[in-house]
Each structure stands twice: as structure tokens, then as C-alpha cells.
Amino acid sequence: MNNPGYTLTKDNNGTSMLRFLAGELKPKGKFFTPFNIISLPIMLLGLILIIIRFWKGLGAVTNLTQDVPWGLWIGFDVVTGVAFAGGAYVLTFMVYILNMQKYHSIVRITVLNGFLAYVFYAGALLLDLGRPWNVINPIIGNSFGTSSVLFLVAWHFLLYMIAQLIEFSPAIAEWLGAKRARKILSGMTVAAVIFGITLSTLHQSGLGALYLMAKDKIHPLWYSEFIPVMFFVSSIFAGLSMVIFEGSISNKVFSDQISEYNHKSHNGIIIGLSKICAVAMFAYFFLQVLVFVHGKRWDLLGTPMGYWYLMEMIGFILLPMILFIYSYRHKNITMVKVAAVLTMLGVILNRLNVTVIGFRWDAAIRYIPTWMELVVTLAVIFTEIWIFRWVVNRMPVLRDSPSWVKEKK
Amino acid sequence: MAINRKDFIKVLGVTGVTLALGKEAKAVPKNDESIEFHGILYDSTRCAGCQTCESACAEANGLPAPSATIEAGIIRKTDESHRTVVNAFTTSNGEAYLKKQCMHCNEPACTAACLTQAMYKTKEGAVIWRGNKCMGCRYCMVSCPFDIPKFEYFSSNPKIEKCNMCYSRLGEGKIPSCVENCPAEALMYGPRRDLISEARKRIIENPGQYIDHIYGEHEAGGTGFLYLSAVPFEELGLNTSIQKASYPALSKGFLYSVPTIFVLWPAILLGMREATKNNHLKSEENE
Numbered sequence: 283m284n285n286p287g288y289t290l291t292k293d294n295n296g297t298s299m300l301r302f303l304a305g306e307l308k309p310k311g312k313f314f315t316p317f318n319i320i321s322l323p324i325m326l327l328g329l330i331l332i333i334i335r336f337w338k339g340l341g342a343v344t345n346l347t348q349d350v351p352w353g354l355w356i357g358f359d360v361v362t363g364v365a366f367a368g369g370a371y372v373l374t375f376m377v378y379i380l381n382m383q384k385y386h387s388i389v390r391i392t393v394l395n396g397f398l399a400y401v402f403y404a405g406a407l408l409l410d411l412g413r414p415w416n417v418i419n420p421i422i423g424n425s426f427g428t429s430s431v432l433f434l435v436a437w438h439f440l441l442y443m444i445a446q447l448i449e450f451s452p453a454i455a456e457w458l459g460a461k462r463a464r465k466i467l468s469g470m471t472v473a474a475v476i477f478g479i480t481l482s483t484l485h486q487s488g489l490g491a492l493y494l495m496a497k498d499k500i501h502p503l504w505y506s507e508f509i510p511v512m513f514f515v516s517s518i519f520a521g522l523s524m525v526i527f528e529g530s531i532s533n534k535v536f537s538d539q540i541s542e543y544n545h546k547s548h549n550g551i552i553i554g555l556s557k558i559c560a561v562a563m564f565a566y567f568f569l570q571v572l573v574f575v576h577g578k579r580w581d582l583l584g585t586p587m588g589y590w591y592l593m594e595m596i597g598f599i600l601l602p603m604i605l606f607i608y609s610y611r612h613k614n615i616t617m618v619k620v621a622a623v624l625t626m627l628g629v630i631l632n633r634l635n636v637t638v639i640g641f642r643w644d645a646a647i648r649y650i651p652t653w654m655e656l657v658v659t660l661a662v663i664f665t666e667i668w669i670f671r672w673v674v675n676r677m678p679v680l681r682d683s684p685s686w687v688k689e690k691k
Numbered sequence: 692m693a694i695n696r697k698d699f700i701k702v703l704g705v706t707g708v709t710l711a712l713g714k715e716a717k718a719v720p721k722n723d724e725s726i727e728f729h730g731i732l733y734d735s736t737r738c739a740g741c742q743t744c745e746s747a748c749a750e751a752n753g754l755p756a757p758s759a760t761i762e763a764g765i766i767r768k769t770d771e772s773h774r775t776v777v778n779a780f781t782t783s784n785g786e787a788y789l790k791k792q793c794m795h796c797n798e799p800a801c802t803a804a805c806l807t808q809a810m811y812k813t814k815e816g817a818v819i820w821r822g823n824k825c826m827g828c829r830y831c832m833v834s835c836p837f838d839i840p841k842f843e844y845f846s847s848n849p850k851i852e853k854c855n856m857c858y859s860r861l862g863e864g865k866i867p868s869c870v871e872n873c874p875a876e877a878l879m880y881g882p883r884r885d886l887i888s889e890a891r892k893r894i895i896e897n898p899g900q901y902i903d904h905i906y907g908e909h910e911a912g913g914t915g916f917l918y919l920s921a922v923p924f925e926e927l928g929l930n931t932s933i934q935k936a937s938y939p940a941l942s943k944g945f946l947y948s949v950p951t952i953f954v955l956w957p958a959i960l961l962g963m964r965e966a967t968k969n970n971h972l973k974s975e976e977n978e
């Protein structure tokens with residue numbers, strides 16, 4: 283409550299808005315931190331590569347082939363990134379629908395994280411489009427390809443970004459000191475949340491449904507008609523693991539912004555989330571076993587891809603699930619973090635197995651991403667973190683809202 | 692609050708109706724009663740592997756002339772500058788040839804995948820690509836079970852290349868270039884129904900010359916391009932394990948669930964919110 287950002291907002295009533303914004307644009311704190319020194323060159327290199335990509339074509343930067351038209355930028359940036367952004371819909375469900383007020387203090391940072399993830403990963407989608415100037419066609423109706431799962435996903439990305447922006451907008455209003463706007467915007471939260479959860483259900487599963495028609499191309503251990511359900515259920519624990527992971531980093535990096543009360547309650551939140559993760563992972567594991575047994579896929583287990591599948595199922599689903607249960611029982615925070623990281627690795631592995639590794643697993647020439655695709659991916663992630671940090675340092679995301687918010691209540 | 696909820700429900704209704712109607716429209720066959728799907732019948736027993744179709748295709752579509760010659764055992768693929776290729780195979784019945792190009796499915800995966808209808812099944816049966824709509828997402832390539840759409844990876848204004856059954860020539864009343872120029876009369880253009888009867892006739896009238904299978908009659912839900920052969924089709928490099936149902940049917944279940952979820956979810960969520968409204972009072976007491 284007694285931080286400089288708040289006094290700035292309080293002084294800012296109308297007239298000095300431009301000067302206020304100009305002041306807020308300046309970087310805060312030390313510039314030459316280890317993170318900045320590592321991320322800046324990568325972001326610059328990524329920018330150069332993006333220019334080359336639009337100038338010379340996708341082939342100049344990526345290793346994509348006629349057989350494997352979707353690579354790292356779709357399989358990791360979009361499909362995996364959106365799964366990790368699932369924390370926003372799960373947490374808003376818990377707080378605004380189930381009224382679990384315990385988790386209220388981390389809703390804003392999770393929604394911000396989710397919103398930026400969508401903006402940047404949908405942005406990464408633009409890099410992958412061969413003819414990006416036509417990207418508005420499905421929006422403006424040239425033409426509506428309503429039988430396409432991608433049509434649904436594209437619309438949902440757009441609508442969900444708007445819903446998330448509405449969910450987050452009270453924080454922006456508080457930052458700008460716009461009291462009336464804040465009142466109107468926070469009145470829209472519940473509608474945005476309900477709309478957002480519905481959209482998330484459909485496009486988290488929709489990302490899996492994209493691959494339904496690639497029946498002959500995906501390894502049978504990863505293809506089933508239940509991919510959409512799998513993607514939806516796994517987005518629950520993918521998102522929550524990301525919340526745990528990001529929360530434990532934010533708690534250190536932005537420690538000075540978090541009130542003592544929220545600092546204290548954070549461990550309780552993490553333990554609570556570990557329980558939810560464990561339940562969701564159990565459901566997911568059970569579904570995977572059902573699909574495996576029903577598909578009569580025993581003979582595939584003895585192949586290299588079978589070992590790879592077992593590693594994913596046992597090492598990155600079953601093991602972190604047990605760790606989550608253990609840490610919940612013993613209130614072990616470190617173990618929750620270990621389990622969250624393992625789960626995240628498992629989700630990355632699963633999404634890449636469907637989209638890249640298991641896709642055309644039998645092709646003569648395997649797709650292996652170039653270093654340039656990796657650099658661009660890292661550049662996208664770093665840029666997102668920069669914006670994230672900029673917002674957290676200025677708006678009441680982690681810190682408490684200015685006092686006028688509570689006075690009104 | 693009341694206004695917001697009203698607006699929200701309005702948006703919900705419009706979206707739900709759009710999604711629901713969109714699919715209904717798709718389920719109705721597009722062709723007028725007067726026009727039926729046309730296709731091409733390819734008789735591999737007549738094909739001499741002369742590659743005239745390849746050069747005719749390149750000429751008609753402004754693509755570079757094919758240079759490589761046919762050699763048994765070497766599989767050439769269609770790519771962004773070759774819409775059709777003929778390959779040679781050593782089969783149980785000696786050397787045989789097989790032409791590859793777009794299959795012009797009755798219910799194509801690529802057009803169901805396309806979110807802008809840039810890939811489009813015309814009422815005449817040809818599957819065409821429309822550049823003014825395409826955003827280059829390459830979902831058609833991911834979905835096509837025959838790996839037909841090809842992308843120009845080394846262009847800043849890339850196109851999707853695939854056989855379009857010489858759609859512009861059809862508009863001028865001509866027939867596809869490959870069919871017109873085939874010296875061996877291995878290719879035949881016409882209404883798909885007539886092509887299937889013709890293929891059946893050839894199988895029945897020439898016992899022993901053909902296997903009793905028209906590739907494309909049922910494969911992938913039926914295709915506009917049909918194959919006849921003297922040997923099983925897998926010997927000619929065709930995928931015979933391909934499903935008989937159409938590929939868009941695979942994602943139909945998911946798409947049908949969308950309107951249901953769009954109507955049920957918000958109602959259920961609102962109900963849950965109302966039911967748990969007083970929970971926070973309890974939890975605050977506990978803390």
C-alpha cells in the first residue's frame with residue numbers, strides 16, 4: 283500500500299495523464315540484471331530472424347517440410363503455450379464460480395499471465411502463417427469456414443483474449459486511477475469469467491481436435507478420438523502447475539510488492555493447488571489407461587515409441603501425481619514445486635509427442651527444428667516476460683489495490 | 692449487472708446460432724441437381740509412363756517443365772512445382788505405372804480443415820485453392836490423408852500448390868489438360884457416376900486383366916479421381932489401409948458438441964456460482 287506506484291496514481295487525476303504514462307514507460311530498477319543480459323541479445327536475434335522469415339519465406343528459417351507442415355512454432359508456442367495458460371480459466375472458475383476466496387490473491391497475476399500468453403502465442407501463430415495479411419478473413423467473413431476446428435479455435439482465441447482483458451481491466455483502471463471505469467469494468471468480471479470458462483473448455487479441447495483428421499499421421503499411441511478430452515483435462519493441471527511455478531518465482535522476484543498477509547497465505551494456496559493437480563492428473567491417467575486398453579495397443583509397447591510413451595505416462599504423469607499427493611499430505615512446498623516442474627515437462631512432452639515427435643514418426647526425413655526456430659521461440663517467451671514484468675511493476679497485480687477501492691465497498 | 696448479463700446472453704445466443712447454422716449448412720450437399728460431381732478415371736494398365744500428362748500439366752498451369760525421367764523403385768513426389776507425377780513400380784505383373792495428383796475427394800479433409808474456405812469443393816467436383824482467402828496456415832496439409840497440398844516455403848508470398856482438375860479450363864468447356872493430352876487414353880474425364888460404371892464395365896468385360904477394386908470408389912468416403920489396376924494397389928504405392936469413411940467425419944463429433952457446451956456451460960456455471968455464494972463467509976470465519 284505504501285509503494286511509490288500508488289502515490290503516483292493518486293496524484294494523477296486527469297490533467298497529467300500523458301506525463302504519468304510517459305513516466306511509467308521508463309524502466310524501473312537496475313537495467314543490467316542477469317536476466318536482461320541474457321534475454322536482450324536473444325530477443326534482438328529473434329527479431330532479425332523474424333525479418334528474414336518474412337522476407338525470404340518460412341523455409342529460410344524453419345526446417346518445415348511438405349510432410350510436416352506444423353513444427354515447433356505451432357507444437358510448442360501455440361499448443362503447449364495455451365495449455366500452460368489454462369491456469370487462468372481454472373482459477374477464475376475456483377474463485378468466481380466456486381467462491382473459493384482463498385485463491386483470490388493470485389487471480390490477477392494468473393489472468394495477466396494467461397492474457398499475455400494468449401497474446402504472444404497467438405502472435406507466434408502469425409509468424410507461422412504463410413499469408414498473414416489474410417488473417418482477418420475468418421473474422422470478416424472471407425469466408426467463414428465453419429466446418430473447420432481451426433475456425434473455432436481462431437475465434438475462441440480472439441474472444442477469450444477480450445474476456446481475459448475484461449477480467450484484468452480493473453487492475454488497469456486502478457493503475458490509472460480511473461474510479462468510475464473500474465466500477466463498470468469490475469461489474470463485467472463475472473460475465474467475462476463465465477464466457478471465458480466456456481471458451482476455454484472448447485478451445486483447449488479444440489487444439490486437440492485439430493489433429494483428429496491427421497489420423498494416419500500421428501503415432502497410434504498418441505492418436506485416439508479422445509484427443510480433445512485429453513487436451514482439456516491435461517490443461518487443468520498444466521495451467522495449475524504453471525501457476526505454482528510462476529508463483530514461486532514471482533514470490534521471490536516481486537517479493538517487495540506482496541503484502542505480508544498474502545505472503546503468509548501463499549503456502550496454503552500452493553498446497554491446495556497440489557491437491558487439485560493430483561485429482562486432475564489421476565483422472566487424466568485413468569483416461570489414458572482406458573484409451574490404451576480399449577485401443578488394444580499392447581503390441582506397440584515393445585517398440586522405441588512404446589518406451590517413449592511409457593516414459594511419458596510413468597515418469598511425467600504418474601510420478602508427479604504421486605509427488606503431488608505426497609506433498610499435499612506432508613505439506614511439503616519444495617516437493618510441490620518439483621512435482622509442478624515435472625508435470626510441466628510432461629505436458630510439453632505430451633503436446634510435442636502429438637504435434638511434432640509422433641507426427642509422421644515414420645517419415646523418411648524427420649522434422650527437427652532449426653536453431654533459428656528455437657531462438658524465435660525463446661525471443662517470444664522473453665518478450666512476454668518483459669511485458670509481464672513491466673505490468674507487474676506498475677499495476678496492482680501482486681500488491682494490494684489502492685485504498686480507494688476498498689473505501690468504496 | 693443486469694445489462695451486462697443481457698448483453699452476455701445476446702452474444703452467447705448469436706455465437707451459438709452461428710455455430711449451429713454453420714454446420715447445418717455444411718451437412719446439406721452443395722451440388723445443384725443439374726450438376727453432378729465430375730472426376731477422372733485413370734486406368735494404370737493402359738498407362739505407358741510417357742510423362743506427357745506431367746508436361747501437359749506444367750504447361751497448362753505455368754509451372755516448370757518436369758525434368759526427371761521415370762525409374763522403377765524411385766518414388767518421386769508431387770511438390771510445389773509439380774502438381775502430378777508418374778512413378779514406375781516393379782509389380783507381380785511386371786513394370787507398371789501410377790499417376791499421382793489430388794484425389795478430389797467427395798468430402799475433402801482439406802476443405803473441412805480450411806477456416807476461410809480457401810480450399811473449396813466446387814459443385815463440379817474439382818477441389819480448388821483460392822489465394823485471396825488463404826492465410827497460409829497449412830492446416831489443409833496436416834489434414835489431407837493423401838499429402839496433396841504443397842506449400843511454397845521459400846517465398847514471401849507463398850501459394851498452396853495442388854491439382855485443381857484444370858478448373859479454369861473446365862469453365863471454358865475444355866477437359867483437364869492431362870486427360871486431353873494422354874496419348875494412351877489411360878485418363879478419362881466425366882461425371883463420377885459414369886466413370887464408375889465404365890470402370891465396372893472394364894473389370895467385367897476383361898476378366899483377369901484387372902483386380903476387382905476401383906480405388907477411390909469408397910476410399911476416404913469416395914474420391915473424384917478413380918484408379919484401375921492389374922495388381923493390388925499397395926504394389927503401386929497407394930495407401931490401401933485408408934479409412935472408407937470421410938475424413939471430416941472424424942472431427943464431426945467434436946464440432947457437434949460445441950453448441951451443446953455453449954448453451955449448457957454458462958447455465959451450469961451460473962447455477963454453481965449461485966449455489967456456492969455463501970461459501971466465502973464460512974471460509975473467512977475459518978481463517
